Amino acid sequence: MKDSSKRSINSDWKIELPGEFQLAGTTVRYVRRGLWEKMSAKGPTKTPLHLMVLLFHDQTYGIHYEYTVSLNATELEKVSEEQRQPEHLYLWTHSSWQDCSVQCGEGDRRTVVSCMKLVNKSMIPVNDSHCHPENRPLPQVRRCNLHPCQYRWVTAEWNHCSVTCGKGLQRREVGCVYQLQNGSVIPTQDLYCQGGKPPALQSCEGRHCLTVWEASEWSTCSSDCGTGFRNRTVTCTNPQGRCSPYSQPADQEPCEDQSKCYEWKTGDWSKCSSSCGKGLQSRVVQCMHRVTGRHGNDCPAPFRPPTYRPCHQEACNEKVNVNTITSPRLAALTYKCTGDQWTVYCRVIREKNLCQDMRWYQRCCDTCRDFYANKTPRKS
Template sequence: MGSQVRTQHCVNSEGQRVDNSLCEHLQPLTASPQSCNIQDCPIRWATSSWSECSASFGTGFQLRQVACQQLMADGSVKVLALNYCGLTNRPAARKPCVTDACVDWVPQPWGQCFNRCTGQGMGLQHRHIVCQNRNGTVVPDTYCDRRKRPASRRDCSSEMCDVYWRTGPWRPCTAACGNGFQSRKVDCVHRKNGKVLADQYCVWKRRPMTWQRCNITSCGKGECKDTTHYCTFVKQLKLCLLELYKQRCCESCNGA
């Protein structure tokens, strides 16, 4: 159902339209609206607007509501079963969509400089690099061009990396003759404050040896004596049956 209203014009005695100001002294006619087409409208398909694309990037889909409706003469809307509208011409309720995947590499802030030293007074900084689309969503790295990926690490100046290897004295040789070894303490030390640091801060410098062979000389034939400090344990553990320990701990193995 609709309504209609008739318009009024000022006319002369011959029925010709003239300026409305010439009729201002006259009482205007009543122009009440009247109903028209007082009948129910034909049944039709009604659709809602499309939803946003389901994918924030790449290919997704959009949805909308599809209903069979009829506008009644009294202005109300009647929802009918779908088969009343004929399923052959039913509008689509779903369609594919492609979101403009404007993606780019987004670097995070650099980390601390002294996580790892690479040279005298030089450290190494790290940062995370993420692939992100324009609405801020982080996406897999494969969506971004790897050739344009920013560096995730760089050299930096760090006082923490002003370090050196400090060596201690050699400990006594484990054997008086024959084939022994000796060790020493080696620490990574900060040059300015003398503080011992983790070895990782000095890894860029060649580390001095912490052990070496010593007294690589023959003990002489017929001479029976111990050539290592551990012969007491060798005897207790009954290792004298082994030729190696029998030679090094000759005195202990052959003693009472």
């Protein structure tokens, strides 16, 4: 900023520090915060002030300026007491941009200059008569719609489908036009437009059929063993709700599922195999059809119930007798084996290492004798 006496702020590529400067017969206060700068003066100015902006690479900056002009005595007489109370500041502003003057071929846009009233740091649009006409700034101008006017294809909206039900065709108008600067177009021959001509015909499907039923997926069968029913939802999708009941799909049908017919059946536990001490109980476990009772092999193996379980009776008499022989070799020599008495238990007794007990040895002597024969070391 400088005045006619060559006094200036930020001239000759030198950036001043914020402060107060004497220009144009008044004190100009200069404030700078980063890229934001402000210069203000209460005035009045005695010589013109010049504001110059340095631009880089065609970059534009937002510049806002305000100034007041004193009224002469004749103008003050025209203002009544009611108009001067309270006093407000009226100023011209560039409020918005107008539309481009043309749609092609290079036009311009101009700012809308409006009169504003400054009230409590906010601006309110008022009638232009409140601002002085001699201070009205010229509108700012920008170039716009620089592309040349040209030939181009124009298309109309698609017509209705040729049929109301099933597959049909749709048509639309397609033509070549030349666009003028004012936006109007002139129809011309297709050969002037470049590029492929947009289609004027396409396939379509009418959705207003008399019978348009839609069915959902079937549900699971109501029974997981034997016959049952499964259901689905059937809806009429005709826009007018006109669906023929004679063509309505079924919403229920019979079904059969045998996936969970077989299950494990168990009998009662037997008596404990020993009258004293530890023993075993057994029961029958079978895979059976839960409706017909037939045997099968479709039961889940991981869920098979146990066939044996241990049982406990009162403690046995501690007096030493033939039932307390602890030496397997002595038992094999002193006991006359006539065969296994409880065949159903002997395999489990051998697996559980119970042959050392003479009570079990007597009942499963064949199995236990063979077991100890394999475990007794041979003499060299």
